[in-house]
Every structure is written in C-alpha cells, then in structure tokens.
Amino acid sequence: xxxxxxxxxxxxxxxxxxxxxxxxxxxxxxxxxxxxxxxxxxxxxxxxxxxxxxxxxxxxxxxxxxxxxxxxxxxxxxxxxxxxxxxxxxxxxxxxxxxxxxxxxxxxxxxxxxxxxxxxxxxxxxxxxxxxxxxxxxxxxxxxxxxxxxxxxxxxxxxxxxxxxxxxxxxxxxxxxxxxxxxxxxxxxxxxxx
Amino acid sequence: xxxxxxxxxxxxxxxxxxxxxxxxxxxxxxxxxxxxxxxxxxxxxxxxxxxxxxxxxxxxxxxxxxxxxxxxxxxxxxxxxxxxxxxxxxxxxxxxxxxxxxxxxxxxxxxxxxxxxxxxxxxxxxxxxxxxxxxxxxxxxxxxxxxxxxxxxxxxxxxxxxxxxxxxxxxxxxxxxxxxxxxxxxxxxxxxxxxxxxxxxxxxxxxxxxxxxxxxxxxxxxxxxxxxxxxxxxxxxxxxxxxxxxxxxxxxxxxxxxxxxxxxxxxxxxxxxxxxxxxxxxxxxxxxxxxxxxxxxxxxxxxxxxxxxxxxxxxxxxxxxxxxxxxx
Numbered sequence: 067x068x069x070x071x072x073x074x075x076x077x078x079x080x081x082x083x084x085x086x087x088x089x090x091x092x093x094x095x096x097x098x099x100x101x102x103x104x105x106x107x108x109x110x111x112x113x114x115x116x117x118x119x120x121x122x123x124x125x126x127x128x129x130x131x132x133x134x135x136x137x138x139x140x141x142x143x144x145x146x147x148x149x150x151x152x153x154x155x156x157x158x159x160x161x162x163x164x165x166x167x168x169x170x171x172x173x174x175x176x177x178x179x180x181x182x183x184x185x186x187x188x189x190x191x192x193x194x195x196x197x198x199x200x201x202x203x204x205x206x207x208x209x210x211x212x213x214x215x216x217x218x219x220x221x222x223x224x225x226x227x228x229x230x231x232x233x234x235x236x237x238x239x240x241x242x243x244x245x246x247x248x249x250x251x252x253x254x255x256x257x258x259x260x
Numbered sequence: 261x262x263x264x265x266x267x268x269x270x271x272x273x274x275x276x277x278x279x280x281x282x283x284x285x286x287x288x289x290x291x292x293x294x295x296x297x298x299x300x301x302x303x304x305x306x307x308x309x310x311x312x313x314x315x316x317x318x319x320x321x322x323x324x325x326x327x328x329x330x331x332x333x334x335x336x337x338x339x340x341x342x343x344x345x346x347x348x349x350x351x352x353x354x355x356x357x358x359x360x361x362x363x364x365x366x367x368x369x370x371x372x373x374x375x376x377x378x379x380x381x382x383x384x385x386x387x388x389x390x391x392x393x394x395x396x397x398x399x400x401x402x403x404x405x406x407x408x409x410x411x412x413x414x415x416x417x418x419x420x421x422x423x424x425x426x427x428x429x430x431x432x433x434x435x436x437x438x439x440x441x442x443x444x445x446x447x448x449x450x451x452x453x454x455x456x457x458x459x460x461x462x463x464x465x466x467x468x469x470x471x472x473x474x475x476x477x478x479x480x481x482x483x484x485x486x487x488x489x490x491x492x493x494x495x496x497x498x499x500x501x502x503x504x505x506x507x508x509x510x511x512x513x514x515x516x517x518x519x520x521x522x523x524x525x526x527x528x529x530x531x532x533x534x535x536x537x538x539x540x541x542x543x544x545x546x547x548x549x550x551x552x553x554x555x556x557x558x559x560x561x562x563x564x565x566x567x568x569x570x571x572x573x574x575x576x577x578x579x580x581x582x583x584x585x586x587x588x
Contacts, residue, residue: 100318117326202313
C-alpha cells in the first residue's frame with residue numbers, strides 16, 4: 067500500500083482533475099479489487115464488470131472523498147457493495163461453481179490453476195482437492211450474501227472486524243456476530259468432511 | 261463464562277481478534293469444558309478446510325483487459341468543466357463548514373465548563389483554608405498518625421467514614437506487601453507462581469523466565485502431565501504472548517507432546533498458520549514431524565505451502581508434504 071502522504075497527494079490531484087493521478091490510484095488497488103471480486107463471484111466476467119463499475123464510481127464520486135476513512139476502506143466499500151448486489155442476484159440463479167468462467171465464457175479450474183507448478187501433485191490427490199474445493203464453494207454459496215461477504219473479508223482477505231464493519235456500514239459487533247453465524251453454518255454444511 | 265459466550269469468543273480468538281484478558285479467560289473455560297473445546301477443534305478444522313478454495317491471483321491478462329476497458333470508458337466521459345470542479349469544491353467546503361457551528365458550540369461549552377470548574381475550585385480552596393485554620397485553632401486532640409506506608413504500596417481504599425460533628429475520618433485501606441518464596445521447581449506453590457507469571461506479568465522478561473523454566477521441565481518430561489496445568493500455560497503463551505522469544509520457548513516446551521495430545525497439536529498448527537514470526541512458523545513445521553501423516557496436519561501444511569508469505573516456509577512445507585507417504 068502507498069505511504070499515507072503520497073497517497074493523499076495523489077487523491078488531491080485526482081480530485082483536482084488529474085487523470086494520471088487517478089490512473090496511479092487504480093493501479094495501486096486493482097489487484098486487490100480483482101482478487102476479491104473473482105473469489106466472491108467465481109467469474110472473470112463478473113469480476114471485470116465489478117472492476118469497471120467500481121472505478122467508474124470512484125472516479126465520479128472522488129470529489130466526495132473527504133479523508134474521513136482510508137482510501138482503501140472507501141474503495142473497498144464501493145467494491146463490497148457491488149459484490150453484494152452481484153451475490154444477491156446470484157441467489158436467484160444458482161450456477162455450478164466448481165469452475166470459474168473466463169471472459170469468453172470458457173471454464174477455468176481455480177484449484178487446478180493453483181497447483182500446476184507443484185511437482186508432488188498426483189491425479190488422485192488433485193481429484194480429492196478439487197472435490198473438496200467444490201464442497202467449500204457450495205457451502206459458501208449457501209450463506210446469505212452478507213455472511214458470505216464478512217467471511218470472505220475476514221477469512222480470505224484477512225481484514226480486521228472493525229474495518230469490515232466500516233466497509234459494510236455497520237458496527238464491529240454486528241460484523242462479529244455475522245462471522246459467528248457464517249462459521250456455524252459452514253461447519254454444519256461441512257460436518258461430514260472432517 | 262457461559263458456553264454461548266465462549267463459543268462466540270472461540271471464533272474471534274481463531275481470527276486473532278480476542279483481547280488478551282478474554283483469551284486467557286477463554287483458555288481457562290476450554291480447559292474445563294470438553295464441549296467448547298470440541299467447538300474450537302471444529303472451527304480450526306473449518307479454517308483448514310476453507311483453504312481448499314484458495315484465493316487466486318488474478319490473471320495478468322484480466323488486469324490488463326480491465327484497465328483498458330476502464331480507460332476507454334473514462335476517455336468517453338465528457339471533460340469536466342471548470343464550473344463542475346468549482347461546484348464540487350464549494351460543496352466540499354460547505355460540508356466542512358457544516359461542522360463549524362458544532363465546533364464553535366463545543367469550544368463555548370469547554371470555555372464555560374472551565375470557568376465554572378475553575379471558580380468552584382478557587383472557592384473550595386478558600387473554604388478549605390478557612391476550615392484548616394479553624395481546625396488548628398480548635399484542635400483539642402493530637403493529630404492523627406500519618407499513613408506510614410508509601411502510596412505505591414496502597415492497593416486500594418475500601419471505606420471512608422467521617423465521625424459525626426467532627427473532623428475525624430476513618431479510612432480503611434489495603435496494602436500490597438511484596439513477598440518472596442524460594443523452593444524447588446517441583447514445589448506446587450513455585451509452579452503455580454510460574455504459571456501465573458507466564459500469563460499475567462507485564463514484564464516480557466518475567467514471562468520469558470517463567471515460560472523458559474516450564475518449557476525446560478516439559479522438555480525433560482518432568483511434571484508436565486496433562487492435568488498439571490503447565491502444558492496449558494505453555495499453550496496459552498504460544499497462542500497469545502506478544503513476545504516472540506516467549507512464544508518460541510513455549511513451542512519447544514510443547515514438542516514432546518505433539519504426538520500424544522491433540523490440543524498441543526492444534527496449538528502448534530495455529531502457530532504454523534497464524535504466528536507473525538517466520539522463525540516460529542518454521543520451528544512449528546519441524547516439531548510436527550511425528551504427526552506429519554495426520555490429516556489435519558497435512559491440510560495445514562498444504563495451506564501453508566500455498567499461502568505463507570515466506571517463500572522458505574512454503575518450500576519447507578512442500579518438501580515435508582513430498583516426503584510423507586500418501587495417506588490411505
């Protein structure tokens with residue numbers, strides 16, 4: 067992450083209309099935005115849309131940013147809201163999430179793509195791991211969008227509950243309770259796997 | 261502690277968000293509650309399982325494609341006019357000015373408060389001075405003996421009673437009296453103090469000494485049975501002590517028990533996943549050698565081999581996974 071002072075300068079320049087400063091901010095945060103959107107939606111196409119919409123909103127409303135929270139929290143708030151909308155839409159049309167879809171609609175196996183370079187992998191283990199990954203994905207999809215988001219931000223993105231509360235415009239306590247509910251549901255879902 | 265609260269805290273503790281005091285309270289509860297201890301095991305298992313759906317780094321092409329699409333969309337926007345920017349600036353200034361009346365009211369309130377308090381304090385000082393003069397003049401009894409104890413040794417004041425129609429006051433207070441004890445490491449009182457020191461001492465040096473001694477006892481297989489409490493104290497130190505030296509000593513003290521005690525294994529696995537110090541994470545991998553074929557251990561090693569920030573640790577865990585025969 068950028069040091070605080072240069073980032074402030076960049077934001078001020080972008081607020082004053084500098085497109086170069088805005089592009090630098092985009093480059094600074096784009097990997098994190100894509101990583102979150104890709105893991106949550108499981109689709110490169112959706113992740114790309116969320117990226118587009120998030121940074122367009124950021125550009126449009128950057129003038130409203132008044133340094134009351136970190137820019138990271140502000141941009142993540144935009145992204146999490148867009149992802150939540152996407153997850154809510156998903157709830158109505160559940161898809162097979164054992165694979166993610168690339169921009170052309172082709173299938174990419176997330177789990178396989180991680181272990182391609184692993185010399186010790188073998189087909190039987192790959193299969194077990196893939197099945198396990200699918201079970202996890204299915205269990206995650208059974209959470210409410212908000213539970214899914216809190217679990218994602220805490221477990222996979224490693225954010226503090228206070229920050230998660232800020233991003234979701236709620237309190238740390240509520241985020242904690244939501245995390246508790248999410249882990250309880252996931253444990254029930256995955257009980258047979260241990 | 262009620263089990264419901266304990267189970268909520270297990271989650272926050274597993275994600276490193278439980279305050280030290282509450283964590284110690286939770287450990288004590290878990291030591292005596294099998295049901296909640298099982299909850300913790302299940303949560304740890306969930307954390308391991310969830311690693312099977314990893315976060316992948318976005319493909320470089322995806323980032324480039326997204327960036328280009330965004331650039332096109334931004335280029336297509338009509339350029340912002342000077343009056344748009346001016347309008348935005350005005351709106352921002354208005355927003356910051358909205359806070360000005362609040363700040364002014366606060367300043368006024370602080371000023372008035374300071375004035376009232378200052379005046380009150382002055383009047384009370386005068387009254388106290390007058391009363392003291394009067395008391396000296398009317399004093400018929402000898403002055404009460406001064407408290408001989410230095411203030412630092414007074415733990416607290418438990419009651420204050422003023423005798424009716426008199427200037428005499430009875431104050432009951434408790435003192436902290438430093439004590440010293442000397443004895444063998446086998447002495448239960450010494451062991452109790454060592455355990456207390458490992459959890460409560462504000463000094464990292466004292467915690468280091470106590471954990472070091474207990475770890476050496478456990479390493480030597482001396483008085484470190486499950487029920488003795490020392491093993492629990494070492495697990496608490498490994499999980500929650502802020503000092504990496506203390507955590508490292510605790511880890512080595514637990515080494516002989518990693519095969520026989522599942523709770524010790526869980527604590528070592530947590531250290532491998534969550535400890536901020538790479539030396540401790542590396543040491544945890546070595547300590548797990550006797551149980552490398554265990555499913556939960558393999559899952560953690562697998563997760564670490566993929567996601568640990570330290571390349572050396574990723575490499576070592578891969579090598580370990582490689583060297584262990586496939587589980588049946």
